[in-house]
Amino acid sequence: xxxxxxxxxxxxxxxxxxxxxxxxxxxxxxxxxxxxxxxxxxxxxxxxxxxxxxxxxxxxxxxxxxxxxxxxxxxxxxxxxxxxxxxxxxxxxxxxxxxxxxxxxxxxxxxxxxxxxxxxxxxxxxxxxxxxxxxxxxxxxxxxxxxxxxxxxxxxxxxxxxxxxxxxxxxxxxxxxxxxxxxxxxxxxxxxxxxxxxxxxxxxxxxxxxxxxxxxxxxxxxxxxxxxxxxxxxxxxxxxxxxxxxxxxxxxxxxxxxxxxxxxxxxxxxxxxxxxxxxxxxxxxxxxxxxxxxxxxxxxxxxxxxxxxxxxxxxxxxxxxxxxxxxxxxxxxxxxxxxxxxxxxxxxxxxxxxxxxxxxxxxxxxxxxxxxxxxxxxxxxxxxxxxxxxxxxxxxxxxxxxxxxxxxxxxxxxxxxxxxxxxxxxxxxxxxxxx
Amino acid sequence: xxxxxxxxxxxxxxxxxxxxxxxxxxxxxxxxxxxxxxxxxxxxxxxxxxxxxxxxxxxxxxxxxxxxxxxxxxxxxxxxxxxxxxxxxxxxxxxxxxxxxxxxxxxxxxxxxxxxxxxxxxxxxxxxxxxxxxxxxxxxxxxxxxxxxxxxxxxxxxxxxxxxxxxxxxxxxxxxxxxxxxxxxxxxxxxxxxxxxxxxxxxxxxxxxxxxxxxxxxxxxxxxxxxxxxxxxxxxxxxxxxxxxxxxxxxxxxxxxxxxxxxxxxxxxxxxxxxxxxxxxxxxxxxxxxxxxxxxxxxxxxxxxxxxxxxxxxxxxxxxxxxxxxxxxxxxxxxxxxxxxxxxxxxxxxxxxxxxxxxxxxxxxxxxxxxxxxxxxxxxxxxxxxxxxxxxxxxxxxxxxxxxxxxxxxxxxxxxxxxxxxxxxxxxxxxxxxx
Ligand SMILES: NC(=O)c1ccc[n+]([C@@H]2O[C@H](COP(=O)([O-])OP(=O)(O)OC[C@H]3O[C@@H](n4cnc5c(N)ncnc54)[C@H](OP(=O)(O)O)[C@@H]3O)[C@@H](O)[C@H]2O)c1
Ligand SMILES: NC(=O)c1ccc[n+]([C@@H]2O[C@H](COP(=O)([O-])OP(=O)(O)OC[C@H]3O[C@@H](n4cnc5c(N)ncnc54)[C@H](OP(=O)(O)O)[C@@H]3O)[C@@H](O)[C@H]2O)c1
Numbered sequence: 061x062x063x064x065x066x067x068x069x070x071x072x073x074x075x076x077x078x079x080x081x082x083x084x085x086x087x088x089x090x091x092x093x094x095x096x097x098x099x100x101x102x103x104x105x106x107x108x109x110x111x112x113x114x115x116x117x118x119x120x121x122x123x124x125x126x127x128x129x130x131x132x133x134x135x136x137x138x139x140x141x142x143x144x145x146x147x148x149x150x151x152x153x154x155x156x157x158x159x160x161x162x163x164x165x166x167x168x169x170x171x172x173x174x175x176x177x178x179x180x181x182x183x184x185x186x187x188x189x190x191x192x193x194x195x196x197x198x199x200x201x202x203x204x205x206x207x208x209x210x211x212x213x214x215x216x217x218x219x220x221x222x223x224x225x226x227x228x229x230x231x232x233x234x235x236x237x238x239x240x241x242x243x244x245x246x247x248x249x250x251x252x253x254x255x256x257x258x259x260x261x262x263x264x265x266x267x268x269x270x271x272x273x274x275x276x277x278x279x280x281x282x283x284x285x286x287x288x289x290x291x292x293x294x295x296x297x298x299x300x301x302x303x304x305x306x307x308x309x310x311x312x313x314x315x316x317x318x319x320x321x322x323x324x325x326x327x328x329x330x331x332x333x334x335x336x337x338x339x340x341x342x343x344x345x346x347x348x349x350x351x352x353x354x355x356x357x358x359x360x361x362x363x364x365x366x367x368x369x370x371x372x373x374x375x376x377x378x379x380x381x382x383x384x385x386x387x388x389x390x391x392x393x394x395x396x397x398x399x400x401x402x403x404x405x406x407x408x409x410x411x412x413x414x415x416x417x418x419x420x421x422x423x424x425x426x427x428x429x430x431x432x433x434x435x436x437x438x439x440x441x442x443x444x445x446x447x448x449x450x451x452x453x454x455x456x457x458x459x460x461x462x463x464x465x466x467x468x469x470x471x472x473x474x475x476x477x478x479x480x481x482x483x484x485x486x487x488x489x490x491x492x493x494x495x
Numbered sequence: 496x497x498x499x500x501x502x503x504x505x506x507x508x509x510x511x512x513x514x515x516x517x518x519x520x521x522x523x524x525x526x527x528x529x530x531x532x533x534x535x536x537x538x539x540x541x542x543x544x545x546x547x548x549x550x551x552x553x554x555x556x557x558x559x560x561x562x563x564x565x566x567x568x569x570x571x572x573x574x575x576x577x578x579x580x581x582x583x584x585x586x587x588x589x590x591x592x593x594x595x596x597x598x599x600x601x602x603x604x605x606x607x608x609x610x611x612x613x614x615x616x617x618x619x620x621x622x623x624x625x626x627x628x629x630x631x632x633x634x635x636x637x638x639x640x641x642x643x644x645x646x647x648x649x650x651x652x653x654x655x656x657x658x659x660x661x662x663x664x665x666x667x668x669x670x671x672x673x674x675x676x677x678x679x680x681x682x683x684x685x686x687x688x689x690x691x692x693x694x695x696x697x698x699x700x701x702x703x704x705x706x707x708x709x710x711x712x713x714x715x716x717x718x719x720x721x722x723x724x725x726x727x728x729x730x731x732x733x734x735x736x737x738x739x740x741x742x743x744x745x746x747x748x749x750x751x752x753x754x755x756x757x758x759x760x761x762x763x764x765x766x767x768x769x770x771x772x773x774x775x776x777x778x779x780x781x782x783x784x785x786x787x788x789x790x791x792x793x794x795x796x797x798x799x800x801x802x803x804x805x806x807x808x809x810x811x812x813x814x815x816x817x818x819x820x821x822x823x824x825x826x827x828x829x830x831x832x833x834x835x836x837x838x839x840x841x842x843x844x845x846x847x848x849x850x851x852x853x854x855x856x857x858x859x860x861x862x863x864x865x866x867x868x869x870x871x872x873x874x875x876x877x878x879x880x881x882x883x884x885x886x887x888x889x890x891x892x893x894x895x896x897x898x899x900x901x902x903x904x905x906x907x908x909x910x911x912x913x914x915x916x917x918x919x920x921x922x923x924x925x926x927x928x929x930x
Contacts, residue, residue, distance in 0.1 A: 078787070082644050082645075082787045083644070085786075086644055086645070086646060086786070086787075089646060090643060090644055092711065093643055093711065094643060190641070196785075196787070196788040196789060196791060197791060198633075198636075198637050198640075198641030198642075201633075201636060201637075201640060201641055202633050202636075202637075205633075205636060205809060205812070205813065206625070206633030206636055206805075206806070206809045207633075207805065207809070208525060208528055208529060208808070208809050208812050209517050209518070209521055209525055209804070209805055209808030209809055209811075209812065210517075210521070210805055211521060211524060216927070216929055275834050276527065276528065276834065277833050277834030279834075279836065283836050284836070285839035291922055293849075293922075295849065295891050295893075296847070296849060296922070296924060299847065299849075299877065299893050300847070300924075303847075303875075303895070305926065307924065310927060312927065316837055319834075319835070320834075320835045320836060320837045321834060321835070321836050321837060322836070322837040322842050323836060323837075324839060324842065326924075326925060327924055328924055328925045328926070328927045329847055329924050329925065329926040329927065330927050330929055331927075331928060331929065334929045335770075335773065335794070336929065338770065338773070347929070350631075350805060351520075351521075351801075352513070352517045352521075352631070352801040352802065352804050352805040352808070353631040353795065353796065353801065353802050353805035353806075354631060354795070354796045354799070354801055354802050355795065355796065356631060356632060356793075356794060356795030356796070357792075357793075357794040357795065358791075358792075358793055358794075359770070359791060359792040359793075359794065360788065360789070360790065360791030360792065361788065361789045361790065361791070364789070366786075366787040366788065366789055367787065367788050367789050369644070369787050370641075370642065370644055370645055370785060370787040370788035371641070371788075373643070373644030373787070374640060374641045374642070374643050374644055376644075377640070377643050377644065378640065398712050399710050399711065399712030399714075399754075399755075399756060400754070400755045400756070401714065401718050401719070401755060401756050401757070401758060402751055402755045402756060402757040402758075404720035404759060407757050407759065412731070412734065412735070412738075412764055414728075414730065414731060414734075440738075442734065456730050458730075458734055460738070487726055487728075487731070489731060489735075489742065489761075489762055489763055489764050490761060490763045490764065491740065491763070491764040492651070492745060492747065492763045492764065492765045492766075493766060494651055494765055494766065494769045494771065494782070
């Protein structure tokens, strides 16, 4: 691709700002990886006088979305204003102009998607909507592309972070529903008007999109069973715990043997042993069972500026590929001719080291002295243990060590290995804190 | 797409058989979803006299892979023989013939990928390799497409199911390494020759591919630090547990601030609280941190006929799309004009029902009688509880009910609601066992 692709953005709120920032920050990375170069051409907002982040391209702002869609330099229209009225008009106009659409608007697609997908097909112009379900989790692409060879047997998802946060606080801190909601609002995890989150409809919209992708027909939201978390009380959470369950707002989609599709969203008891039960806070997760793939699970941030922008940008790149004559760089790896690895000696973590020592006085001191001379901190030692034979002369001794370079550790262990009381090469495990 | 796409398959072992079965079983589904219709044209095997699954297309078998690659009806070459010699020749020949390649061969791509990717680029012909890393988990597409807008900060993966199974058995059943390995072999989770699994190199090959995708340069396996699980002893697992960790064979890939890349594979201690610590058995998982997406995790089956075939089929469809003039159906949803939902009344699970009752004798019996008349089984009742006020007249009473249709439950609850001693609408939670 030699052409720079013109982006028209409708909406410069949480997600719109994130998209602009991500495309700016990672411009080189994206174009190296994919050959796709984008440029923000026009941006629609509601209030042109609102204060914006430092450096925002306010010179491209307009309050009329038609300026965005009709701009001849705009190749792709990104709809991030939300709602189902103006947003509908924007998407409709873009498709009619044969400009591919990227959107994060689940309400729009679940409520009025039928007409828009039909128009998309008629105009041979795609709508991309990875950001509409589970923010930064690429669940749309998974269902649409990666599981394309599978009959989807079931999907179960925790896909509303606000509800999940509220339920977690009710569970862990014993808060009542109103206090937990208030806390979520104060932390910015719930909107001032949290209706669609707590009444289950935000999650249901996403479930409708997942089911539509899996089974290929439009689903009328009026036919879908949806209950929210307002009816959950502390006592239910207590009982769930006592019985080995956790209360989660769960979406379930399942194909029955006769080909009909079960779809519902409601607070449910799920077993504490199931991996979905440990999805906490504002995180989202979707479990998918395909007839070939078996069980799989996708987990990540379900909302927020960065994660949602990550999905919008992926869709922009995909839409851009549609313009390229060739398929773009994808598949033609590597894209760089060289790069540099970190020598293993320079990597660092804390460590667990096991020594095979002769059981005699002063062993710990000898080892500890050498470590101290090298400047390696000890966070714990575990004195001679020999589970197999308590009377043996040779015993295992364990040291937990603070973070240091692996090279330093290696050199120091060589010194220790040379001690008479150390009988074989020490065994090292890294302790990975995994952030 | 109106053309039927010719597939040439090299290898009809575990994965090859799975690919053939999946394409047969879900032919209509795949072509409805994507417009892609495939036909198996030619299949290379080593031993033409070996017994094959019922119905296998033995009339298409050959022992000379050149028959597959050179067949003019073969549009796409799927390499599933394994190894790095003949497999290299097959992929090379296919690319030279400008036939897109699909492969699950991590050893080939990690050891000799540099030359093959260069040829791929030169011939403008893609290599797809979703199946090469983490079987049924679409991690390649995630890194390559979904996280394309992210700088990948870290990846941490459990991507060798054999090692993970062995470590789990050492942890949970207290088996020694040799017994756990033997058990894994008996169950078919480890090959007769498990060398590449237990010495860490299978996992390292996959990590090399993930790092190459993320950072775009070829990585020489000789430069990568790799340790296997042979050195893990029961005592290490015991200590890990005592200290709040679990021992896992972990691959870590991380970009340092100066742009250099850390990559290593070794048995490591990871915190019990981290979600990766609960990845058990032959399952795989990869955690990815992107600068926009934040933390995410992909979990699923890392190997086996079905899961690996699922990824190969996804790649075949993607390769097929490259042949289509239009972009295929993707994005132009829905693909069916109609489908049928299951009425919510016909869905069934066990339930938890909370009643707000007047605290008087005989309440349980009254409710239980109505449930019994309806044929709804009771698996537990929890007598009046009122956490807020133990002296109140109104109390909560909880029933756990066996699986029944929701419609039956609803009707029955209406009857119960009409009782004088029941003060408000019963609250129902489904108990989801989630298989
Ligand atoms: N926030 C998330 O974490 C998240 C996650 C997934 C999906 N989404 C979806 O992404 C979309 C956007 O969400 P958001 O959180 O970014 O919303 P937001 O912060 O409220 O931003 C909305 C933006 O649209 C602009 N706008 C509203 N009406 C407009 C109109 N008629 N003409 C022109 N501009 C208009 C607003 O202009 P002003 O700036 O002038 O007010 C604002 O910039 C929604 O569909 C939402 O469901 C959001
Ligand atoms: N098994 C898994 O779960 C899994 C998961 C991910 C990736 N993979 C990868 O997928 C590839 C295949 O694995 P697999 O488990 O399916 O192997 P497999 O069961 O051993 O099957 C290998 C197949 O290749 C054929 N073959 C071997 N050498 C040949 C040659 N020179 N010419 C023609 N045919 C030849 C064999 O023929 P015969 O049938 O006549 O012996 C057999 O059909 C490997 O690269 C592996 O790493 C496997």
